Amino acid sequence: MNSPWADWDHVLKVDPDKDLVDDETFDDVCETGTDAIEIGGTLDVTSDKMRRVIDACRTHDVPLYQEPSNPAVVVDDDALDGYLVPVVLNAGDVAWVTGAHKEWVRIDTIDWSRTTTEAYIVLNEEASVAELTDADCEQTADDVAAYAKVAERMLGQEVVYVEYSGTLGDPEKVAAAHDALEEATLFYGGGVHDYDDAYLMGQRSDVVVVGDLLHDEGVEAVRETVEGARDGKAEQ
Numbered sequence: 001m002n003s004p005w006a007d008w009d010h011v012l013k014v015d016p017d018k019d020l021v022d023d024e025t026f027d028d029v030c031e032t033g034t035d036a037i038e039i040g041g042t043l044d045v046t047s048d049k050m051r052r053v054i055d056a057c058r059t060h061d062v063p064l065y066q067e068p069s070n071p072a073v074v075v076d077d078d079a080l081d082g083y084l085v086p087v088v089l090n091a092g093d094v095a096w097v098t099g100a101h102k103e104w105v106r107i108d109t110i111d112w113s114r115t116t117t118e119a120y121i122v123l124n125e126e127a128s129v130a131e132l133t134d135a136d137c138e139q140t141a142d143d144v145a146a147y148a149k150v151a152e153r154m155l156g157q158e159v160v161y162v163e164y165s166g167t168l169g170d171p172e173k174v175a176a177a178h179d180a181l182e183e184a185t186l187f188y189g190g191g192v193h194d195y196d197d198a199y200l201m202g203q204r205s206d207v208v209v210v211g212d213l214l215h216d217e218g219v220e221a222v223r224e225t226v227e228g229a230r231d232g233k234a235e236q
């Protein structure tokens with residue numbers, strides 16, 4: 001099976017609804033040293049905004065993935081290496097577990113060879129994604145570990161994603177998910193602002209995802225997190 005994420009340490013998540021910092025371009029964004037770019041966000045994403053980011057990155061070598069937040073924003077474009085489609089395990093609204101997916105499969109022709117799901121465990125109740133999906137964020141480390149095992153062993157998920165979008169997560173819960181997995185790749189995302197944050201989560205996950213930092217502070221700050229994630233992982 002083709003699982004490029006098995007070799008990743010760092011992913012840069014570009015929100016198509018957010019601006020870059022002054023003077024920075026998508027050429028700069030593609031040169032941070034990240035292993036892949038994921039394009040996605042919860043609020044106010046449209047297929048046109050998605051296309052703008054894909055177009056700006058298409059000539060670069062960095063792998064490009066779309067992370068659609070609903071079926072309407074999925075873009076068919078050869079510049080994409082694939083689609084990473086969230087499934088929110090602890091959603092209160094089943095639409096975000098299988099409902100949107102069922103609709104997508106019903107109305108669209110899916111390129112299965114380029115489509116992989118990400119089993120999300122959403123843990124920051126303040127995040128838009130928690131609100132949208134009505135996620136139950138009250139999860140102990142044991143709960144998180146159990147969700148990770150459900151994802152890998154029962155649902156056959158290749159990617160498990162501990163999501164703290166907007167805030168740095170509880171390292172113990174991230175480590176619990178990591179320890180629970182045998183084969184699946186653990187993504188950690190949320191509140192990574194600098195080398196130390198990335199190092200901390202790099203020690204406890206397989207792939208550190210950095211999002212808002214790009215839009216708030218820019219590519220230099222992102223580059224430091226690439227280093228931190230790699231160094232943290234090397235210490236595992």
Ligand SMILES: CC(C)=CCC/C(C)=C/CC/C(C)=C/CC/C(C)=C/COP(=O)(O)OP(=O)(O)O
Nearest residue numbers: 041042043069070071086100101127128129165
């Ligand atoms: C079936 C298809 C094609 C899509 C459905 C996919 C699902 C289940 C989406 C629900 C979860 C979701 C919206 C994921 C998008 C990625 C994500 C978590 C982005 C982070 O968003 P936030 O940081 O909460 O939002 P903003 O930055 O937009 O405020």
Ligand SMILES: O=P(O)(O)OC[C@@H](O)CO
Nearest residue numbers: 165166189190191211212
């Ligand atoms: O924006 P931040 O807080 O870096 O979170 C990254 C990512 O996990 C969001 O889906």
Ligand SMILES: [Mg+2]
Nearest residue numbers: 165166211212
């Ligand atoms: Mg966000």
